[in-house]
Amino acid sequence: MKIDKQSLYKRLVYQNIEDVLDELNAEDKGRYYICNCPECNEHEAFIYKNNTNFIQCNRENHCGERMLLQFHEKKSLHSEREKIQQTFPSLSDDQKEALTWSMRLFSFAKTGLKSEALDNGYRGLSKGNIRKHIVDLQNREVIQYFFRKTSSLLGKDYSKNNWMCKRNLIFPLYDKNNILDRVLLRSSIDPTLEPKEIQLIMNPSKDTKDFFMEIPEETKTVVFSESLLDALSFREVDAHCGFIALTGASKTRQVQAYICENNDVFTNKHILVAMDDDKAGWKATKKLVNTLRTEGLGENVSLFRYSDGYKDANEFLQGNRARFTKRYLQDTNQLQQTKRIQNEMPFS
Known part of the structure; x- marks a missing residue:
């Protein structure tokens, strides 16, 4: 009797190969990927690029597990295309x-x-x-x-x-x-x-979004910055901070509208405005702070302070990471301390 060897292997089901690479922390090694073994979790499993339906742990004497990878790639592509078809028929x-x-x-x-x-x-x-x-x-x-x-x-x-x-x-x-x-x-x-x-x-059918946003529910601080590189600079010193990053100092209109329509997103969060330290940045700061105040969020706002001639957050991070980190912590802690004192004050 002929035995189908593949039927003996454990089968792991993913939506697509990208999900596998992301979940297993894969590293590109040229002809293959090195990744975490789904069985023993050691970073010694491999997937050959010419056979992405098979993964094997390299720890032969400790694990050596071999598994088949199954994908729903066609279904994913179809549903993605259908979503675009329904949303943007033009x-x-x-x-x-x-x-x-x-x-x-x-x-x-x-x-x-x-x-x-x-x-x-x-x-x-x-x-x-x-x-x-x-x-x-x-x-x-x-x-x-x-x-x-x-x-x-x-x-x-x-x-x-x-x-x-x-x-x-x-x-x-x-x-x-x-x-x-x-x-x-x-x-x-x-x-x-x-x-x-x-x-x-990339989507000529509509007025496209012109700001990046990533605000985890558990975040305590939301940074407003002038570019994604500036926003990610704050992530270097606070991995849990949220951010809204403009695509230029003049691109405040959509952000202001978002603040007005989603006031609750910023409630009980420290808002750190960190536009570039130049004329265009100050103008953008004024617009954003005025909108935040109009929405009753003014008490939550502080301004990031630059020093040593640095004009933006990414330049500051590269030039003096220690001082940049210290300044961020000072600015965030200062507002939190002020609010705590206000909350502890007895009613008159």
Whole structure:
């Protein structure tokens, strides 16, 4: 009797390979991934890229477990496309396909690709912090392919534009339904490129969201900053802080509207406004603080204090991490102490 060896293996079911790589803390080793073994949890299991349906623990004398991986990839892609179809019917078939493809690409690249630019830290930010939010398209050929695939969304094919094809770092920005809205492009291939950051709208069917937001329910502090890099700089010193990051000092309108419509999100939280220390940043600070005060949140607000000539949070972090950390703790603790004293004061 012929025995099907595969039937003897434990089967693990995931939505897609990206979920496996993320959950098992996979590292790209070229032809294969090294990851945590689902059985013994040691970081010694491997998945070959030419056979992603099989995982084996390398600890032969201690575990050595072999498991089959099953995916619902087709169903996931179909449901993702259906969601875009229902939400944005005005997009053409090519645009819907390009939007779905872009979202899948970014999801995979965050965990499935090694990055020389990001894996050793980027602009003072650690790998664990940065890889969750930024995609590295690696090289000119991949960037060209990305631009060709998304030309129907962008309204232009940038694949032959040498200046654009040097921008390998992608900051994806999603709407409340986790559908891609726009991307910010920077370069580690040529850091001298000006302007340093370019924004492209990826969903031409609507007024796209122009700010990043990540506010965990348990967070005690929400930072308002002028860029994602600045916001992630605060995550370096407080992994649990929430943030709202603009895509430029002039992009306050949508953030102000969000504050007014979601007042409860900021209730009982310390709000630290940390726009850049320049004319445009001060103007943005004034608008945001006025809105927060109008919404009855003024007592929760404090302003981040810069020093030593630093103009933004990421520059401050890179220039003097110890002082940046101390300043953040001072600013957050000061407001908490003031509020505690106010709460402890007897009624007159």
